[in-house]
Amino acid sequence: MNKVLILNLPGLVLKAGSRWYNTTKKGGATLKYYPYPWFMGYTAALLKKNGFNVVLKDAVALEWDENKTLDYIKEFNPDYLICEPTWVSIEDDKKILNSIDKKIIKIAVGNYATNFPLECLEKTGVDFVAIGEYEFSVLEFIKSSDGQLPKNFISKDKKEFKNPDLVDPEFFPFPERNDTPIEYYNEPSCYGRNIVMVSSRGCRLKCDFCNVECIYGQHAYRTRTAKSVVDEMEYLKKNYKFDEIYFDDDNMVAKKDHVDGICKEIMRRKLKINFLCMGDGLVDDETLELLAKAGCVTYKYGLEHLDLEVLRAIPKPLKPERSLEIIKICKKLKIRSYVNLIVGLPQSTQEKDLKMLQEVIMADPDLIQIAMATPYPGTTFFSKAKANGWLITEDPSYFDATGHSPISYPNYSAQKIEETFKLGWQMWYKNVLWHKPATLWFFVSSELRRNGILATGKKVLSYLYKIIS
Known part of the structure; x- marks a missing residue:
């Protein structure tokens, strides 16, 4: 064999x-x-x-x-x-x-x-x-x-x-989990120990910076049945120890019947499992309410930016006011909101990015992720960056959304993009320290559950150092 x-x-x-x-x-x-x-x-x-x-x-x-x-x-x-x-x-x-x-x-x-x-x-x-x-x-x-x-x-x-x-x-068996160090696959926005699942492939959006199209050849959205998804949830509950499930879909809410059907099947079986899902800013109120009733404790989505000119350049058909409203709805439903933000996108400036960061932080999400716009080879964004002369290097080490910026615009240099990225995180860290004790305790208690006192202590010191510096 x-x-x-x-x-x-x-x-x-x-x-x-x-x-x-x-x-x-x-x-x-x-x-x-x-x-x-x-x-x-x-x-x-x-x-x-x-x-x-x-x-x-x-x-x-x-x-x-x-x-x-x-x-x-x-x-x-x-x-x-x-x-x-x-x-x-x-x-x-x-x-x-x-x-x-x-x-x-x-x-x-x-x-x-x-x-x-x-x-x-x-x-x-x-x-x-x-x-x-x-x-x-x-x-x-x-x-x-x-x-x-x-x-x-x-x-x-x-x-x-x-x-x-x-x-x-739908044709796949459940993915292999016993050969891998499953305890290492912890999504930071989940509490404690989590385990990962997917209920679909693809996305309804066509963001030009996204790698989804690169592997699928298109943004084709396909789903598993609600029965199959909830069967796997029950299987995981029976065979593994974890606190939450993270649905690591490209976009779990891209098809309303799909996500609503999963929520209804969870409730029909009276299955009690906390979970987090990756969605988008086009989700409707009814789906958010169903997610909350079914056990969703965190809703994660790509807000990206609040400037319409920037959103059109990506292109992403979001309404800034709705993107911020989702944060309020999640708070009302007692779901943690987790927003993904990007600085250094086409048509942006340092002023626009800093304004966006301030407005999002003022909207009071529970968790955020900030990244620098990075045109990975194969994406439409890479082709645009090359054609417009925005690329300052093709050194692979610079294509790191949390390290260096490989792009520079006439009115927004790579150095300024990196500066904005660091300022954004400093703004968030200080906001958490002084105004969001619940978020701070979420991370500390989550790390204690995962890694114990010593490892958590080191991470808390690292966090405080980033705030001070």
Whole structure:
């Protein structure tokens, strides 16, 4: 029986499972976060269901270095290795892949493989590259005995390909969770120990900075049935210990019947599980009310900005007043509101960004995330940035939404964007310290539950240092 190793390659760059490639601030992060590698998890479960000897290892979450990773590969001695190299980490990924036994068949998957398949094939030295959603095509390839490649595969001898058919998420078994360090996949906005799920794929919006289109080939929105989703919730409750479920969908509320149906099914079964979901600013009041009744304790959404000119440039069809109103509605429903904000978007200025940050903080959300606009290769934003001369570098280390800005506008320099990013976080930290004791206690108590007194104490000191500095 063929042995398959599905490996999230090691390093400080968040790779598989992440919608944006940022570098883990090892030792300096206030909160540690690793995203669950969804495509890899579903691929592992699918292959296991079909009788293959499969192991999923997340070297990023395990914090393995290159030597530890290579030792494990040698020990497991797989016939196939499936990995997700990224444009941001390509040099480190290439070094590891070129150190692996040549007899092991290596398959590259993910965003980089999808958007730059020929470059990925050449730079990484893998045997095959799979484009797009790859779970079923990997299964087809490993099961094949005639040597014929799936239509979305390329190799040194086959450079032409076709995009795969979009996958119906209802056809997957539950993702593999026992091979991975499941306790490491903690969304910072969840309380205590959480476990992750998805109920859909894709999004109804077409934000030009988003990586969703890069892997799916389009913003196609597909959903699982309410029964399937709630069955998995019950399975998780029975088999794992956790405080909350995090629905890590690209957009759980993109189809009203879908999210409302899940809420009604949870209530019909009288299932008592707290959960958080990722949504958008187009959600209606009825859905928010159903979410609250079903057990949703945090609603997370991409507010992004409040300036209409900036929103049109993304483009994102949000109404600023509605984006802020959702915060008030969540407070009324006793749901924590978590808003994602971006500084340095096209058509913005430092003045606009600082005004937006002040207005959002005044609206009193419970949690926020601030990122710098980053045009990842393959996105429409990257093409725009290159065409307009906004890119100041293509050094992969600068494509980090929480580190450096690779873009500079005539009226808004990269240096000013980075300055605004830091000012925004300082504004938020001070606001939490002086005006939001509930939010401060949420983080402290959550970290105590996850990591104990010593680790929490270190993070509190790190938090206070950021406020002072």
